[in-house]
Amino acid sequence: MAEITIPDMIEIGDVSTYLAANYEGEGSLFGERLAVTSPQSIQLVTDALRWQYESFPDDSTIRGVANYLQWMCGKFGLTAQYVINGAGGGSVIPIFPTASPDPVEFSVSPTSIIPSGGSSASISSFIGFNVIFVRGGIAQSTLNIGGSYFNWNKGTGTLTCYPVATTDELFQIYPTI
């Protein structure tokens, strides 16, 4: 996991301050509530780190103080990262089965997707999917253990088969998640 940069840690400290203050503030309505480390303490250490970093960004002690601040921010630090960056860890676009492209089936010929004597094809509609490659009714492996096998690049949608295609072979290529 990437280490939090010092400027990011300073920003997290700034955001954590008001998160901790509001957390404590809610206690006045629903009973006393105190953050493990007070918002004043978080802001104080944040300012000390900020001022030192502005003057001495290469100071070898800064990382230790930043780690100390991260500890002080606690759960508010995690929320602060969300506030600053949005949802952490990026996002995944779900692929629905109904959106999967249709399988590709063909009998090898001089004009098929993989022509007679050829070994590769680009199937752009399959980009991002894994594939099941069935050759002559036999599911193929990507491991070369001496027989036929294939390679699939899901980033470019390129399928390469070994050995080369021969006329009238049945090729079936199924996209899968």
Place this chain on the structure above:
Amino acid sequence: MAFSPSFTVSQNPTNPGYIVVTDTSTDTDASIVSRRITIKDSEGNYIVPSGTTTNYILWDINTNPISLNVLTQDTAANVKVEWLYAGNVVQYTTNANYCFTQYNKQFLYYLIQLQSLNYNIIQDTNYWGNVGIFWTNITGAINSVEIGNDIVAAQVCLNRATNMAANQSKYF
């Protein structure tokens, strides 16, 4: 375009006794032959480097920026720069208030850095409360100048912080 006078001032973090004045004026005026800097503290005293016999500091027109050894503690001050024609005729003047806080900022960081290595110190009697007061005085001084443009109020804050740092065995 007419000559537009401006300058910036910063405190040297490595050597907080020094301030660095940089001429950021735009365009030129060929008649300008010299510059001078006047620094006044919150009580109206002139601040000059040791050995200077005038209330101002001569700033050679070919030198930019200029580093001045004028501080012995954190100080709020008014800095004025004048651009002069021949015969010491002041042609352009601009000034601004500044809050120099490096001494106390660095002492605060020193406290926090030690604390990060020995965080139980926060439980010592009055320790954390005094750190809070120290920090508040630095922040108050900065706000006095940046928001209130008031170097007198700023200096009062700075003096409190400076006193605490000078008597650290008592407060921390």
